[in-house]
Structure formats: C-alpha cells, structure tokens
Amino acid sequence: MNVRPYVAEDRQAVIALWKSVFGDPGDHNSPERSLQRKLDFGDDLLFVAVNRVGIVGTVMGGFDGHRGWVYSLAVHPGHRRQGVATKLMRHLEAHLEAVGCPKLNLQVRTTNQEVVSFYEGLGYAIEERISMGKRLSGA
Numbered sequence: 001m002n003v004r005p006y007v008a009e010d011r012q013a014v015i016a017l018w019k020s021v022f023g024d025p026g027d028h029n030s031p032e033r034s035l036q037r038k039l040d041f042g043d044d045l046l047f048v049a050v051n052r053v054g055i056v057g058t059v060m061g062g063f064d065g066h067r068g069w070v071y072s073l074a075v076h077p078g079h080r081r082q083g084v085a086t087k088l089m090r091h092l093e094a095h096l097e098a099v100g101c102p103k104l105n106l107q108v109r110t111t112n113q114e115v116v117s118f119y120e121g122l123g124y125a126i127e128e129r130i131s132m133g134k135r136l137s138g139a
Contacts, residue, residue: 001084021077049075061095063103
C-alpha cells in the first residue's frame with residue numbers, strides 16, 4: 001500500500017469511500033460538496049492510500065500558516081487495523097512539517113472513544129478547549 005496525492009481520477013472512489021465511512025452527513029457536508037470545496041481551494045493536502053484493490057483510505061489536511069488541521073481521515077472497513085490510518089496520518093504530518101506547520105489540530109466526536117484512542121496512540125492529546133462553530137448561509 002502506498003500513499004499519494006489525490007488526482008482527478010480518484011473522485012468517484014473517494015466519494016464512495018466517504019459515503020461508506022461517514023454515512024449521511026447532510027447536504028452541507030456531503031462527500032461531493034466537501035471534495036469539491038477542497039479542490040476549489042486548490043491546495044495539495046488531500047492524500048489517498050492505494051493498494052492492489054484501489055483506494056482504501058483518505059486524509060485531508062488544511063494549513064493557514066498558523067495551525068494545521070486534519071479532516072476526513074477515512075479507511076475502508078475491510079482494511080482497518082492494517083496500518084492504513086497511521087500511514088495516512090504520518091504522511092500528512094510529514095508534509096505539514098515540511099512546509100513549516102508548527103501544530104496540528106483535529107476534532108473528534110466525544111462519543112467516538114475508539115478514534116480518540118487511535119489518535120492518542122499517535123501522540124495526540126486532548127486539550128482543554130471549547131470547539132465552536134457557526135454555519136454560514138449558503139455554505
């Protein structure tokens with residue numbers, strides 16, 4: 001398995017993976033819209049894990065010059081616990097570190113303890129913060 005940057009030919013496979021992993025997130029956060037917004041932004045922080053079967057995982061990052069963010073870490077259920085997520089995260093971390101990113105943040109639902117444990121195993125720690133958000137109209 002190798003990790004490489006997303007290319008246009010990956011579109012349908014990534015959308016299908018996100019639908020299977022993330023379920024039905026609602027129109028504002030649909031895989032199609034999320035992917036298109038990322039591509040419209042035009043940076044290179046979307047990576048796919050590929051093996052002989054095809055795309056088995058993704059990770060999307062963001063960096064604003066101050067902090068980096070992790071989004072859409074997804075691994076096909078049939079390929080979990082094989083190091084795919086760890087390899088994707090290490091790839092994103094290395095890429096962000098190479099461009100000078102000093103800190104990487106991510107959000108996990110409080111009910112998803114298994115994922116919290118995964119990130120703790122990679123060296124991430126729970127920080128005492130309040131996460132706030134606001135939906136903008138039309139977004």
